[in-house]
Amino acid sequence: MSKDENILNTCNQFAVDHANIGIHAVDHSGRTIVYNRKMKEIEGLNLEDIQDHSILELFNFDKTESTLLKVLQSGEPQLRVKQKYWNTNKVEITTMNDTYPIYEQQELIGAIEFAQDITALEKFVLQPLRKNRGPITFNQITAQSLAMKSVISTAEQAAAADLPVLLIGETGVGKDNLAEAIHYGFADNERIFHTFHCLHADTDIIQQLEETLQQQPPMTLFCERMDTLSISLQQALLYVLQKTPAHQFIASIGDDPVELIASGTLLKELYYFFASFAIRIPPLRKRPEDIIPCAEAYLKIRVESLGTGLTKIDDKVNELLLAYDWPGNLRELELLLDEVSSMHTTEDTLTQDMLPLQFKMKVEAIANDASQPSDFIVQSDSKLLPFDQYLRGAEKYYLQKAMELHDHNITKTANSLGMSRQNLQYRLRKLKE
Known part of the structure; x- marks a missing residue:
């Protein structure tokens, strides 16, 4: 290979790695050969995670939905195709894809896809409270453990102080519910509660947020997972929040702020803006006293809102719920109960045989893996x-x-x-x- 060809290959690789558009190429069998940084951000995967797998094994869609597989089957390009799916981080993603066949001497050898993440454009920058239920207040948050009682007490103080609030906790612990409860605890409860989804925000979305805050009457703005923003966007967000002090601000992050700042994931000045009240919500595995009460409370909500039949939980099921470590926290517990309730509409007691096999296998694996x-x-x-x-x-x-x-x-x-x-x-x- 000549020197010029080496330089060209290096430039091509640099362009692929640093492009602000997802690039995913597969061979004729559907196995990945190119997977760039932006595509990793969109789909939540690493190249080493996917090299030995077909794309059908990685994502929750079939052959008729995959634009890459359509191109492999037809040999024709698929242009401006909007695709919506759940990535491996359990986040719903919307992309606009241009997918092309790759030929070598008239033989189809693979396909390449260019994906633009338009998730943020599909959502309005501010999302108000869900309309299919009433407001969440402090009294409606299950808190049997001392840890959660302390969380509620601090949150009530934060609501009374009317200062910026930072909620810290893993995915699924209920940061959004606590943010809403704080909103309804404010003295001025005439404000409207809005959620700003930071995960897929960009410069245009931040600018739109600034215009909205300047034009709208005082509101409560919940900046959900602001640590998912790039540092430059966090700087822009801080500038917007400081310019619009008439509003009440609540934010959430998914990890310890000191750790996030040390790793360059969280802007120190943005943390200080919210640091007046920093409330840590412990994961469910750290407060097992709350597991059964949370499950019972959620079943009650389903009965009242959807008319489902399950109202009680069998003792054997309680034992399994307590034995599990709940990496997805409350959200995972609620999804489990949603699945069971939708499959068993006439029974009133949740029994062990109703639980999904996958869940029971996870509990068994934890028990077998308990080394001494x-x-x-x-x-x-x-x-x-x-x-x-x-x-x-x-x-x-x-x-x-x-x-x-x-x-x-x-x-x-x-x-x-x-x-x-x-x-x-x-x-x-x-x-x-």
Whole structure:
């Protein structure tokens, strides 16, 4: 290969990696050969996650919906096709795709897709409260545990103070519900509550937000997951919020703010703007006292709003609910109850046989995976495990205990183990595979 060809290949690779449009190319069998940074952002995948899989194995659509597979089958381009689907992070995505066949000497060898993320354009920048239910107040948030009672108490103080509020917690813990309860706790409850979805916002959306805040009467604005904005957009958002002080602002982030600032994910000045009241909502696994009451309360809501039949939970089901670690928190619990309720409309008690097989398998896997220190002591009469299996089990046990000691804080755990955050995150991710 000549020097000019090397330079051209390097330039092409740079352009693909830094383009502000998703690029995904597959071979004739549907397996990925090119997958750029922007497509990773849109679909929530890494190249190493998809190299050995067909796109049908990765996304929740069939052959008739995949533009790449349509092009592979027809040999004809598919232009300006709008596609809506759920990515691997369980976020609904809308893209506008241009997909082309790739030929070599008149033989179809693959297809390439250029995807523009238009999710933000599909949503109005501000979304008011849902119309199919009444407002959420502090009294409606289940809080049996001391941890959640403390959260509610602090949130009530924040509402009385009428200052910016920051809600901190994992995905699905109920940050949106608490934000709404704080809104209704404000003295001036004539304001309208609006949610600003930060995940897919861009410069135009931030500008539209500024115009809206300048033109509208005082409102409560909930900036949902502002840590998903780029730092430059966070700077723009801070500028807008500081220019429009007549409104009440609430924001949420998905991780510890100190950790997010240290990793360059959260703008320090934006955090300070909201730091008057920073409220941490603990994950469901940290407050097991709330699991059963939350499930019962949600079933009651379904009965009142949809007329579904399930009103009680069998003791065996309660045991399974308590044994599960709920990585998706309240949202995952509610989705489980939605699925069961929609399948069993005449029964009044949720029993073990109604639970999805996948959920029961997850609970069983957790029980089987509960290692003890004694598992790693070699006894003279015990059967030796394969060395790789022993090391993997020991590493998993040690890292899990280290994470528990530091309340699942990645930065603190990594520092205590003498490794980088990236190294720890990589090891934890590999252990889940």
